[in-house]
Amino acid sequence: MQFHAERVTVSVACEYYQLLFEAEQDSDDPESPYLILQRQFEIEDSGRCSVETLLREVEELGQPR
Secondary structure, three states: OOOOOOEEEEEEEOOEEEEEEEOOOOOOOOOOOEEEEEEEOOOOOOOOEEEEEOOOOOEEEOOOO
16 A cells, blocks of 8 residues: 555554554545554563554554564
């Protein structure tokens, strides 16, 4: 999947971090492409990140390079 992100949002809650890349700023369209990257540091999990896109279910990935 490739798209141009019009908006990037960073969220932090305690030990949880999230990046949201949206193709359309302030879109209510459920079909608008997006990418979410999440990482938590509260519990040891070997550096795992979760990834969510419009096209896939949430996946758990190894440590990003």
